[in-house]
Amino acid sequence: YFLLCANYFFYGETVTDYFFTLVQREEPLRILSKYHRFISFALYLTGFCMFVLSLVKKHYRLQFYMFGWTHVTLLIVVTQSHLIIHNLFEGMIWFIVPISCVICNDIMAYMFGFFFGRTPLIKLSPKKTWEGFIGGFFATVLFGLLLSYVMSGYRCFTCPVEFNSDTNSFTVDCEPSELFQLQEYNIPLVLQSVVGWKTLRMFPFQIHSIALSTFASLIGPFGGFFASGFKRAFKIKDFANTIPGHGGIMDRFDCQYLMATFVNVYIASFIRGPNPSKLMQQFLTLRPEQQLHIFNTLKAHLVDKGILGSLEDA
Amino acid sequence: EVDLEERLGELDLGSDSDVTPPTDSTPEILKRALSGLSARWKNWWIRGILTLAMISLFFLIIYLGSFMLMLLVLSIQVKCYHEIISIGYRVYRSYELLWFRSLSWYFLLCVNYFFYGETVADYFATFVQRREQLQFLIRYHRFISFALYLTGFCVFVLSLVKKHYRLQFYMFAWTHVTLLITVTQSHLVIQNLFEGMIWFLVPISSVICNDIAAYIFGFFFGRTPLIKLSPKKTWEGFIGGFFSTVVFGFFFSYFLAQHQYFVCPVEYSSETNRFMTECEPSELFQMKKYSVPPLLQAVLGWETVNMYPFQMHSFALSTFASLIGPFGGFFASGFKRAFKIKDFADTIPGHGGIMDRFDCQYLMATFVHVYITSFIRGPNPSKLLKQLLILQPEQQLSMYKALESHLVEKGILQPSPKG
Numbered sequence: 001y002f003l004l005c006a007n008y009f010f011y012g013e014t015v016t017d018y019f020f021t022l023v024q025r026e027e028p029l030r031i032l033s034k035y036h037r038f039i040s041f042a043l044y045l046t047g048f049c050m051f052v053l054s055l056v057k058k059h060y061r062l063q064f065y066m067f068g069w070t071h072v073t074l075l076i077v078v079t080q081s082h083l084i085i086h087n088l089f090e091g092m093i094w095f096i097v098p099i100s101c102v103i104c105n106d107i108m109a110y111m112f113g114f115f116f117g118r119t120p121l122i123k124l125s126p127k128k129t130w131e132g133f134i135g136g137f138f139a140t141v142l143f144g145l146l147l148s149y150v151m152s153g154y155r156c157f158t159c160p161v162e163f164n165s166d167t168n169s170f171t172v173d174c175e176p177s178e179l180f181q182l183q184e185y186n187i188p189l190v191l192q193s194v195v196g197w198k199t200l201r202m203f204p205f206q207i208h209s210i211a212l213s214t215f216a217s218l219i220g221p222f223g224g225f226f227a228s229g230f231k232r233a234f235k236i237k238d239f240a241n242t243i244p245g246h247g248g249i250m251d252r253f254d255c256q257y258l259m260a261t262f263v264n265v266y267i268a269s270f271i272r273g274p275n276p277s278k279l280m281q282q283f284l285t286l287r288p289e290q291q292l293h294i295f296n297t298l299k300a301h302l303v304d305k306g307i308l309g310s311l312e313d314a
Numbered sequence: 315e316v317d318l319e320e321r322l323g324e325l326d327l328g329s330d331s332d333v334t335p336p337t338d339s340t341p342e343i344l345k346r347a348l349s350g351l352s353a354r355w356k357n358w359w360i361r362g363i364l365t366l367a368m369i370s371l372f373f374l375i376i377y378l379g380s381f382m383l384m385l386l387v388l389s390i391q392v393k394c395y396h397e398i399i400s401i402g403y404r405v406y407r408s409y410e411l412l413w414f415r416s417l418s419w420y421f422l423l424c425v426n427y428f429f430y431g432e433t434v435a436d437y438f439a440t441f442v443q444r445r446e447q448l449q450f451l452i453r454y455h456r457f458i459s460f461a462l463y464l465t466g467f468c469v470f471v472l473s474l475v476k477k478h479y480r481l482q483f484y485m486f487a488w489t490h491v492t493l494l495i496t497v498t499q500s501h502l503v504i505q506n507l508f509e510g511m512i513w514f515l516v517p518i519s520s521v522i523c524n525d526i527a528a529y530i531f532g533f534f535f536g537r538t539p540l541i542k543l544s545p546k547k548t549w550e551g552f553i554g555g556f557f558s559t560v561v562f563g564f565f566f567s568y569f570l571a572q573h574q575y576f577v578c579p580v581e582y583s584s585e586t587n588r589f590m591t592e593c594e595p596s597e598l599f600q601m602k603k604y605s606v607p608p609l610l611q612a613v614l615g616w617e618t619v620n621m622y623p624f625q626m627h628s629f630a631l632s633t634f635a636s637l638i639g640p641f642g643g644f645f646a647s648g649f650k651r652a653f654k655i656k657d658f659a660d661t662i663p664g665h666g667g668i669m670d671r672f673d674c675q676y677l678m679a680t681f682v683h684v685y686i687t688s689f690i691r692g693p694n695p696s697k698l699l700k701q702l703l704i705l706q707p708e709q710q711l712s713m714y715k716a717l718e719s720h721l722v723e724k725g726i727l728q729p730s731p732k733g
Contacts, residue, residue: 037687037688038689052645052648060648060652063648068488068491072490072491219464222468222471233482233483234480258464265457265460266457280716284720291720291721292721294698294699294717298703298710298713298717299714302710302711307710
C-alpha cells in the first residue's frame, strides 16, 4: 500500500508533465494529476493511521523496525527509479550511457582483476583489487567516449521523449541540441605530438560522458560495497534467487544505486534548462497583474539583450 | 531463509536496564518555591509555569518577526534531531562508534543545505544576487549537497568495522529516518511561514489548543478510553477537543486575518535589508458575505454573515489538527513504549523533551503545506521570472510571443501598433 502511495506521488510530480495532453482530455485523470499531492498524502495518512491503530502490545519495537525498514526501502527504491525515468525522458542516451558504464566497469574491473589482480582493495569485498579498480576506470572512460560517439548520431537516442496527442504515441523527433552537434576541439599541445592531430571533432556530450564514466568507476563501486556490508550485516549470501548464478535483481543493480541520482543531479545542475511548456502552464494560472508584470520584465530583458530590438526595427 | 523476527529479537533482549530514565532537570529555584506542596501538585505547578513560559517566549518571537521565527524553527529541528539520535545511541549501545556522531551531524548539515537551496533561497534572491560566492552556492546547491552527501556515504562504507556491521547499518538507517522526519517537516514549516505568518500560527495554535482542550474535557467528562496506546486519552476529550479547536480556529483566524503583518507573504527587501510583510491582501483575507444555510438561519437569526474566506480554510486545518494530529501523538507514545523510554529527553522540566511537545505537530506541517500547494498558492511569480531568464534566447523569444498573444486575447494588453 505504501509502495503504491509513493509511486502515485512521484508519478504525479514528474511523469505527468510528459503526458500532459493526454491527461488534460480525461476529466478523472486531470483531477488525479492536479491534486496528486493532496490525494497521495491522504492515502499515506490512512496507511499511517492504520499502522498506529494496529500496534500490538508485545511487539511494539518489531513493528516500529518494520515501519522504519519500509520507509528506508521506499526511499532507496522508489526515488531512484523515478529519477531514472526522469533521466530517460530527457533522452534515451542519458539512460543508456550511465547504465552501460556501470555494467562495463563491473565487467572490466573483474577482467583486470582476474589477469593482473594482486593488491586487495577493501576488507568488505576481498575479491576486489586495486589493479581491477584502476583498470576498470580507464576502460570505462574509453568505453563511455566511444558509446557516446555512436549514440549521439541518432535522434532516437538524443531527443527528449514527447507524447504526441495526435498519434497517441511517444515520439523522439527534434532538432538535436548543441550537445549533440559535432564541434572542433583544439587538442592540448602536450597531446598533439603524441596523437599527431591538431584538432579533433567531437560531440560536446562526450565531454560529459567522461564525468559520467568517472563517477561510474570511482563512486559506483561504493554502492556495491554498501550492499556487501548490508549482506554481511544480515548474514545473507544474496538478496534473492531470482537469477540463477547471479542472485537477486538487487544484486545486479546495487552499483546503479547512486548512478541514477548522480545523473539526475548532473542534468538538473548543468544541462537542462527549465521546460518552456511547463513554464507556460504555470504562467497561465497567475493573476492578470502578475502576468503583465512578468511580460513587461521579459520584454525589457529581451530588448536589453538586443534579441527583441532587431525584430521591432524590421 | 532469513528468520527476520529472530534476528530483530536479538536486540530486544536485556535492554530494559540499559535505556536509563532521564534525570530530573527542574531548576533549583522552582524546587525551593514549591517545596511545601505534595508531589502531585508540584508536578502540576511545574508543568503550568513552563507552559506559560513557552507560550510567552512564542509570542515574543512572533513579535520579533519572521526571520526570528525561522531561526526558532531551525533550532527546534536541530534539537529534535539530537534527541532522536541520542535515543538511537542508547538503544543500540553504540557509544564505541564515536565517529558516527560527527557523521550524523554532517548529514544533518548536508540535508539542511539541500533544502535551504530548494526552498528558502528564492526568498533571499535579491540578497544572494549581490554576492558571487552565494550565487554559486545556491545555483549549484543540488550538485554540491549531493557531492557532500556522497562523501559522507563513502566515509560510512570505508569505516564499517568488522564485528559491528548490523549496528552500523541500523544507526545509518536511524539517521536517515530521523532526517526524513525532522528536516523535511521543519522546511515545510518554514515554507508555510513564508506564505504568510497566519499559515504558521493557525495550524500550530490549533494543535496546541486541541491538546489543552482535549485534556480539560477529559479531566472533567472523561470516561470511555480512546486507545490502548495512551490510556489517559478518552473519547469525550477527543470529541470535546475537536469542537473547541474548530471554534478556536474560527475566531483566531478572524482576529489574525485583519492584520497585514500576519497575512502577507514574507518578502526580503534589499533596500532596507530586512524582511517585510506588506502587500495588498489577497481575496482570501477580504471580507465576504456568505448566505447562511436555511437550517442555521432559524437557529442564528441571521440571513447572511460577514466572514473571511480564510475562515473556511481554518475549518479544514482545525479538523485535521483534532482528528489526525493526535495520531502523531499516538505514534510517539508507541515509539516510547517500543524503546522503553519515558520521555524523549528532559529538556523542559515537567514536559520532557522538545520532541514531546512537537509530536502532534509532526503531521500538521506536511498537511498545511500540501493544502497550500494544492488549493491555495499559485506558482511564485519571481521564481517563474527567474526560470524565464535562464532559457535560451530563441526559447525566450517564442515564450514572449506566446505570452503576448495570450494577454492580447484576454484583453489585458493592448495590441502593439504595427507599422
